[in-house]
Amino acid sequence: MGYPTKIPPILITNLAKNAEPLSQRNNKAADVADGAAKSINFSCKDHDDVAWIGKMRYDALIMEIKRLKIPLRWYEETLGKEKKKAKFHLRSVQRMKVRVWLAKGKGVRRFSTSNESVQxxxxxxxxxxxxxxxxxxxVVPSYNWDEIAME
Structure with missing residues (x-):
């Protein structure tokens, strides 16, 4: 039974499931180059050059991916640390708000005489x-601040 639109179904693959050791991947690159050389009728020497170039490009891509993963990992770790700091700061601010709210209730002090409140x-x-x-x-050590008094 064919598909009405003649479009084959999309295969969803998992990269982790399809991960292979580097040596097997290099062999696959050589196999692809081998197949390409046979289909285009390269000579044996040309085939080796194509396989070598394909392998080198593949290795360069793998190294580039590994090189870029290092800063990515650093940014992810830094972002995680900053999130933790922000959450900690938010919790401390929330605790301070509660303390201020509680202090407002305790801030009213009653004096037995008005003289005590004045003092x-x-x-x-x-x-x-x-x-x-x-x-x-x-701030200004040269000025004579002793002349200024509270009235």
Whole structure:
């Protein structure tokens, strides 16, 4: 029974299943060259040259594939490492968000007197001013920063 469109069925092959040792592949290249030489009626010397050229081209292609697989493997490994780093960073950011959300609930502090809250705010302002003072001395050491005081 023939096919109505005269197109043969497509054969799907698995490369891993059809993988052969390099020596057998080289023999196949020589066999193909042998068949081509017989069909074109090359002399024996020409046949050997064609087989040798085919084998060399085939070997060059195999070496090129192997050479290109090395950087490909490196890129795949690097990409995998970067994915892991990104996932780790995302998890740490999510944990920080939860901590900030929890801290908002704990941030309300009640004071028995208004004097305590004033003292706490003054202490925080003093800490901030001291940090600014230290930073300013590092940035411009020649200026006399002791003249500037917090009011």
């Amino acid at each position: 706490m705010r003054e202490a925080e302002a003093r800490k901030g001013f001291d940090l600014f003072h230290e930073f300013a001395r590092c």
